[in-house]
Amino acid sequence: MFAYYLDLALRSLKRNKVLTALMVLSIALGIGASMTTLTVLHVLSGDPLPGRSAHIFYPQIDPRDMNGYQPNGEPADQVTWIDGTNLLRAHRADRQALMTGGAVPIQPTNASIDPFYVDARYTTADFFPMFAVPFEYGAPWNAVDDGSSARVAVISRQLNDRLFGGKDSVGRTLRVNDADLRIVGVLDTWRPNPHFYDLYQGTYAENEDVFVPLSVMQDLKLSHGGSTDCWGKGPGLQADMKTASCTWLQLWVELDTPAKVAAYKQFLLNYAQAQHAQGRFQRPPDVRLRDVMQWLEFRQVVPGDVRLQTWLAFGFLLVCLVNTVGLMLAKFLRRSGEIGVRRALGAARRAVFAQLLVEAGIVGMAGGTFGLLLALVGLWLVRRQPADYAKLAHLDPAMLLVTFALAVGATLLAGLLPAWRACRVAPALQLKGN
Amino acid sequence: MGILTIFSTLRRHKITALLIVLEIALTCAIVCNAVFLISQRLHRMDMPGGVAEHELVQVQVAAIGAQTDAKGRSLEDLAALRRIPGVKSVALVNQLPFTGSSSNSSIELSPTQTQPTLNATLYEGMDVLQTFGTRLVAGRYLRPDEYVWREDIRRDPSLLSRAPGVVITRALGERLWPGESALGKTIYLGNEIGVRVVGVVESLIRPSLSRGDNTAQWSIVVPLRDTAGSGASYVLRSASDDRQRVIKAAVAVLRKLDPKRVITEQRTLDDARADFFQGDRAMTGLLFGVIVALLLVTALGIVGLASFWVAQRRRMIGVRRALGATRGNILHYFQTENFLLATLGIALGMVLAYAINLFLMLHYELPRLPGIYFPVGAIALWLIGQLAVLGPALRAAAVPPVVATRSV
Numbered sequence: 001m002f003a004y005y006l007d008l009a010l011r012s013l014k015r016n017k018v019l020t021a022l023m024v025l026s027i028a029l030g031i032g033a034s035m036t037t038l039t040v041l042h043v044l045s046g047d048p049l050p051g052r053s054a055h056i057f058y059p060q061i062d063p064r065d066m067n068g069y070q071p072n073g074e075p076a077d078q079v080t081w082i083d084g085t086n087l088l089r090a091h092r093a094d095r096q097a098l099m100t101g102g103a104v105p106i107q108p109t110n111a112s113i114d115p116f117y118v119d120a121r122y123t124t125a126d127f128f129p130m131f132a133v134p135f136e137y138g139a140p141w142n143a144v145d146d147g148s149s150a151r152v153a154v155i156s157r158q159l160n161d162r163l164f165g166g167k168d169s170v171g172r173t174l175r176v177n178d179a180d181l182r183i184v185g186v187l188d189t190w191r192p193n194p195h196f197y198d199l200y201q202g203t204y205a206e207n208e209d210v211f212v213p214l215s216v217m218q219d220l221k222l223s224h225g226g227s228t229d230c231w232g233k234g235p236g237l238q239a240d241m242k243t244a245s246c247t248w249l250q251l252w253v254e255l256d257t258p259a260k261v262a263a264y265k266q267f268l269l270n271y272a273q274a275q276h277a278q279g280r281f282q283r284p285p286d287v288r289l290r291d292v293m294q295w296l297e298f299r300q301v302v303p304g305d306v307r308l309q310t311w312l313a314f315g316f317l318l319v320c321l322v323n324t325v326g327l328m329l330a331k332f333l334r335r336s337g338e339i340g341v342r343r344a345l346g347a348a349r350r351a352v353f354a355q356l357l358v359e360a361g362i363v364g365m366a367g368g369t370f371g372l373l374l375a376l377v378g379l380w381l382v383r384r385q386p387a388d389y390a391k392l393a394h395l396d397p398a399m400l401l402v403t404f405a406l407a408v409g410a411t412l413l414a415g416l417l418p419a420w421r422a423c424r425v426a427p428a429l430q431l432k433g434n
Numbered sequence: 435m436g437i438l439t440i441f442s443t444l445r446r447h448k449i450t451a452l453l454i455v456l457e458i459a460l461t462c463a464i465v466c467n468a469v470f471l472i473s474q475r476l477h478r479m480d481m482p483g484g485v486a487e488h489e490l491v492q493v494q495v496a497a498i499g500a501q502t503d504a505k506g507r508s509l510e511d512l513a514a515l516r517r518i519p520g521v522k523s524v525a526l527v528n529q530l531p532f533t534g535s536s537s538n539s540s541i542e543l544s545p546t547q548t549q550p551t552l553n554a555t556l557y558e559g560m561d562v563l564q565t566f567g568t569r570l571v572a573g574r575y576l577r578p579d580e581y582v583w584r585e586d587i588r589r590d591p592s593l594l595s596r597a598p599g600v601v602i603t604r605a606l607g608e609r610l611w612p613g614e615s616a617l618g619k620t621i622y623l624g625n626e627i628g629v630r631v632v633g634v635v636e637s638l639i640r641p642s643l644s645r646g647d648n649t650a651q652w653s654i655v656v657p658l659r660d661t662a663g664s665g666a667s668y669v670l671r672s673a674s675d676d677r678q679r680v681i682k683a684a685v686a687v688l689r690k691l692d693p694k695r696v697i698t699e700q701r702t703l704d705d706a707r708a709d710f711f712q713g714d715r716a717m718t719g720l721l722f723g724v725i726v727a728l729l730l731v732t733a734l735g736i737v738g739l740a741s742f743w744v745a746q747r748r749r750m751i752g753v754r755r756a757l758g759a760t761r762g763n764i765l766h767y768f769q770t771e772n773f774l775l776a777t778l779g780i781a782l783g784m785v786l787a788y789a790i791n792l793f794l795m796l797h798y799e800l801p802r803l804p805g806i807y808f809p810v811g812a813i814a815l816w817l818i819g820q821l822a823v824l825g826p827a828l829r830a831a832a833v834p835p836v837v838a839t840r841s842v
Contacts, residue, residue, distance in 0.1 A: 316727065
């Protein structure tokens with residue numbers, strides 16, 4: 001029966017080429033626009049650490065003075081050196097890493113390459129196992145290296161390609177800001193999106209090229225980049241960042257069970273209360289312990305423009321669908337005569353209805369296919385934009401399925417009303433009219 | 435053939451008529467808001483910077499390793515850059531308009547205040563305003579002898595109390611002391627450092643607009659000097675035709691004076707502005723594309739449905755022609771019908787447009803849709819409707835009266 005309906009549908013679609021083309025075009029435009037924006041939204045609001053993000057937490061405490069204090073406000077976004085190292089040494093989580101970002105000059109031994117700056121991450125050793133960072137060569141440094149300020153570095157695959165032609169460079173020397181660091185590891189391709197662990201480097205920033213122990217950053221006075229929020233004395237006037245009343249570091253912890261999460265939150269609160277009692281913290285103790293996705297949601301990482309574009313695209317899809325309903329209604333009602341004959345020859349209303357929906361489904365498939373092509377063009381256009389998230393805009397298999405489901409689903413929905421109207425044609429009247 | 439007849443005909447095609455009305459309404463609502471969004475973005479991209487944008491270039495250097503005499507290095511650089519032919523003025527500044535990263539401070543009006551009055555950006559660097567080419571509207575610029583090196587302050591914070599004056603923008607003065615002159619007033623930077631306003635410039639935009647466009651002009655120039663290599667940039671002013679040559683010459687001069695450093699940025703301020711607003715430009719293009727596509731789809735939809743109606747009513751048209759209606763009558767009938775439907779759609783669309791605007795105001799900090807967009811949207815859709823229906827209506831007018839006598 002289905003094959004017969006298919007045949008009928010194809011014949012009917014061929015009969016009114018212009019109307020069919022209009023419907024397909026309408027669906028295709030709507031689907032193309034909404035899938036383009038939906039894909040961008042999907043990519044941008046993705047989970048940077050699939051499977052692990054629920055166990056990774058971002059503790060927040062509030063070390064600031066009462067200036068600018070508002071009840072029910074949020075604690076500071078980052079931590080000070082003092083609090084960061086205190087919480088790090090407490091070792092209350094399964095893993096913990098204190099980190100910040102910056103840029104360092106690389107001085108290649110190969111004189112034909114001029115010195116250049118790359119983004120760097122200064123962190124303690126747990127960064128790598130906690131975020132499950134993949135290594136191509138070598139391994140991360142360890143807590144002992146952190147403690148002894150060992151002059152070691154982990155570099156990205158891109159930097160390894162650039163400096164060492166992609167060969168195993170473990171044990172080689174990396175000259176950074178006039179100091180020699182021993183390369184202990186080379187990362188495999190790794191690009192978590194968003195750049196969740198330090199959003200101040202750009203929400204969808206590329207990953208850093210050099211990873212150095214935080215203690216080495218202090219020793220070598222490597223430059224710090226990102227956000228620094230100071231109180232008390234004016235910004236940038238405090239010489240020693242180890243004692244400065246400034247938040248400029250990110251602390252991340254791994255907590256594997258809900259019980260540990262609860263215990264860690266209590267620990268944070270106790271710490272804040274103790275600091276408050278000592279007079280170091282002036283604001284009432286207030287802590288947060290958000291996991292990765294909650295943190296990203298709180299920081300509203302998805303650009304407002306992208307959300308606006310998604311609304312716009314769905315508005316457009318809606319217009320296209322209303323348009324399709326109208327055209328399909330015209331098309332189906334024009335065939336009242338034919339439907340009357342089929343009904344008079346004994347076709348049940350349900351059969352006519354099914355046949356018309358098959359026709360709508362075919363329009364949906366065709367619209368979906370063209371819409372997919374349009375979405376690919378749309379994503380290509382998005383990738384040509386200069387925004388730092390632009391390069392990520394690629395269609396994945398899941399979104400491919402969503403495209404077709406949306407196209408066929410929407411078209412069937414659009415076909416319901418016209419099909420229902422058409423199958424209610426009174427056979428006698430139509431036959432008589434003819 | 436009055437409007438009443440059209441209505442009674444439309445009553446027999448309720449669903450189709452309703453769909454056209456709905457489509458026009460949705461299109462009208464979206465187009466009104468999209469045009470409004472475009473105008474907002476264009477306005478934003480046109481935001482005044484307050485500086486001689488077409489005459490400025492930025493060259494940023496970063497040092498490698500420990501610097502022994504950063505002050506001496508910077509002074510030597512500045513002297514050499516001034517000697518480049520065509521360079522009118524040079525400054526070493528901590529930040530520039532349209533470059534994104536910025537240094538900011540909370541501002542208070544009294545040292546005992548617990549809630550900051552507002553947050554403003556701090557521009558540093560000797561001759562910064564003279565080089566930028568801002569327009570002084572009151573008071574004076576900072577004098578060279580008022581400046582203090584930032585690295586000296588790190589060693590001896592008491593030097594700050596020597597910092598006698600600052601220059602602020604007119605917008606900031608009006609925000610802090612509405613209706614009064616800002617000259618001679620004192621502001622407190624982060625509660626501790628009281629400084630006096632000695633000059634007011636017409637406009638100077640912040641490097642970053644992340645704190646909202648309404649704070650774009652809240653800038654303060656403080657008498658601090660940075661050294662090169664710590665994130666500061668050299669900014670050079672020349673005739674706009676000389677800029678590319680000046681950039682090349684400046685890079686060469688800086689490399690020659692100290693080969694052991696990296697040039698991390700070299701561009702004109704025009705390029706910086708273009709980069710800064712690239713998101714808005716992309717959004718404007720996208721919105722424009724959506725408007726065109728929407729109007730196209732709506733027009734095609736009207737063509738499709740009008741053609742269907744014409745085909746369906748061939749008989750009726752033939753009868754009317756046979757009874758004496760002219761071609762013009764038939765043409766006008768379909769045009770009037772379309773006009774009526776468009777009017778209904780536009781009326782509904784206005785309500786929708788307003789609702790969408792309310793939603794956008796709630797979620798995207800957009801201002802209220804100005805009334806002017808309603809008639810503009812209405813006229814656009816009336817035109818689109820009339821254009822779309824013209825083809826089918828002409829075909830209807832071409833139906834010969836003899837159709838009335840045929841059975842099909």
